[in-house]
Amino acid sequence: MNSVVTQQRVLSGMRPTGGLHLGHYHGVLKNWIKLQHEYECFFFVADWHALTTHYEEASTIDGHVWDMVIDWLAAGVNPGSAKLFIQSRVPEHAELHLLLSMVTPLGWLERVPSYKDQQEKLKEKDLSTYGFLGYPLLQSADILMYKAGLVPVGDDQVAHVELTREVARRFNHLYGREAGFEEKAEAAIKKMGKKNGRLYKSLQTRYREKGDHDALDTGRALLDAQQNLTIGDKERLFGYLEGSGRMILVEPESMLTMASRMPGLDGQKMSKSYNNTIPLREDPAVIEQKLRTMPTDPARVRRTDAGNPAKCPVWQLHEVYTDDEVRKWVQEGCTTAGIGCVDCKQPVIDAVLKELEPIRDRAKQFIEDPNTLRAIIAEGCEAARDVARDTMEEVREAIGLSYKN
Numbered sequence: 001m002n003s004v005v006t007q008q009r010v011l012s013g014m015r016p017t018g019g020l021h022l023g024h025y026h027g028v029l030k031n032w033i034k035l036q037h038e039y040e041c042f043f044f045v046a047d048w049h050a051l052t053t054h055y056e057e058a059s060t061i062d063g064h065v066w067d068m069v070i071d072w073l074a075a076g077v078n079p080g081s082a083k084l085f086i087q088s089r090v091p092e093h094a095e096l097h098l099l100l101s102m103v104t105p106l107g108w109l110e111r112v113p114s115y116k117d118q119q120e121k122l123k124e125k126d127l128s129t130y131g132f133l134g135y136p137l138l139q140s141a142d143i144l145m146y147k148a149g150l151v152p153v154g155d156d157q158v159a160h161v162e163l164t165r166e167v168a169r170r171f172n173h174l175y176g177r178e179a180g181f182e183e184k185a186e187a188a189i190k191k192m193g194k195k196n197g198r199l200y201k202s203l204q205t206r207y208r209e210k211g212d213h214d215a216l217d218t219g220r221a222l223l224d225a226q227q228n229l230t231i232g233d234k235e236r237l238f239g240y241l242e243g244s245g246r247m248i249l250v251e252p253e254s255m256l257t258m259a260s261r262m263p264g265l266d267g268q269k270m271s272k273s274y275n276n277t278i279p280l281r282e283d284p285a286v287i288e289q290k291l292r293t294m295p296t297d298p299a300r301v302r303r304t305d306a307g308n309p310a311k312c313p314v315w316q317l318h319e320v321y322t323d324d325e326v327r328k329w330v331q332e333g334c335t336t337a338g339i340g341c342v343d344c345k346q347p348v349i350d351a352v353l354k355e356l357e358p359i360r361d362r363a364k365q366f367i368e369d370p371n372t373l374r375a376i377i378a379e380g381c382e383a384a385r386d387v388a389r390d391t392m393e394e395v396r397e398a399i400g401l402s403y404k405n
């Protein structure tokens with residue numbers, strides 16, 4: 001059911017980069033896995049987004065999509081709680097993107113920091129395309145389609161959520177102003193009953209006259225709880241609370257995913273571009289080999305040289321993987337040359353292997369049973385389309401494109 005009640009809906013997307021690594025697991029996936037129990041979640045593969053930068057390598061996208069979805073599932077994203085879908089399978093995203101493009105000033109897109117940053121960073125690619133400039137707006141369409149209240153993103157994406165808020169506001173301003181708005185809103189208040197109606201009015205006054213944001217939140221919660229209002233009436237009353245028109249598209253909040261504390265094998269942030277990753281489905285022998293050969297404090301040339309964990313990437317892994325007791329053992333042993341680096345790495349190796357074993361097993365099941373994998377996605381796409389169809393109907397109607405009469 002698509003409604004204005006969206007505070008509890010979460011939407012997030014990931015570009016299909018292929019198999020994921022421990023950085024994704026500790027940064028994004030564990031967060032998704034937690035959120036899926038607390039909210040209604042939609043997680044999707046942003047395949048069109050991949051095309052905005054990788055249009056010359058489009059043939060790699062297909063494989064990357066499935067590898068990524070396998071890793072989501074293997075990590076514990078549960079298709080019974082979260083809806084998992086592929087962006088291009090919900091073509092309504094393209095329609096909403098198009099309609100939003102009509103009302104979005106070029107300057108808003110040119111000012112998004114990632115526009116120039118990425119062009120600088122990906123110099124080898126020609127990113128002076130229409131699609132690349134518009135990609136944050138495509139993201140806005142992704143978000144607004146589901147009326148998501150919360151969007152978990154990394155800090156590089158916060159500006160896109162901010163753009164989304166501005167676009168939603170502009171859309172509502174342009175198309176939420178229907179004839180007889182006030183009368184309709186007042187009639188809707190009556191439908192809430194005397195007590196709730198009076199409460200609504202007092203919250204409205206508190207917000208409009210004193211800018212009291214708590215009153216706004218309380219007012220929204222009150223509306224969320226109303227059973228006998230139509231979607232149209234709820235949208236009116238959401239907007240009327242603030243003194244704007246109908247709130248057709250909902251302004252989302254970004255929910256900052258804590259930067260992954262997962263260091264790579266060299267102590268820098270774990271990232272494919274630094275070539276310092278441990279992929280989730282890596283062979284255990286290779287993982288062990290990678291960890292055994294990873295660099296340590298350069299001061300420890302010989303086993304008898306004392307070291308300093310603060311200067312060692314292995315220590316950063318201890319901070320993720322081991323408990324206080326082991327860490328104390330490391331601190332003492334390292335600074336007194338009481339333990340060797342080989343000893344020091346062992347608990348980390350054990351912990352990483354233990355963490356990845358069930359993930360690898362689950363991934364194997366999906367690899368061996370591609371039908372189940374395809375069915376999970378097909379189901380998620382259907383659920384997403386149900387919401388998307390409803391939103392597009394409202395959007396077309398608000399603009400005046402529904403041709404019903």
Ligand code: TRP
Nearest residue numbers: 011012013014015046049139142
């Ligand atoms: N742009 C995001 C990225 O590059 C992916 C993305 C696309 C997304 N649409 C989204 C994330 C909507 C959150 C919500 O990582």
Ligand code: SF4
Nearest residue numbers: 297312314334341344
């Ligand atoms: Fe690093 Fe551990 Fe070796 Fe110290 S003993 S340098 S913390 S690997």
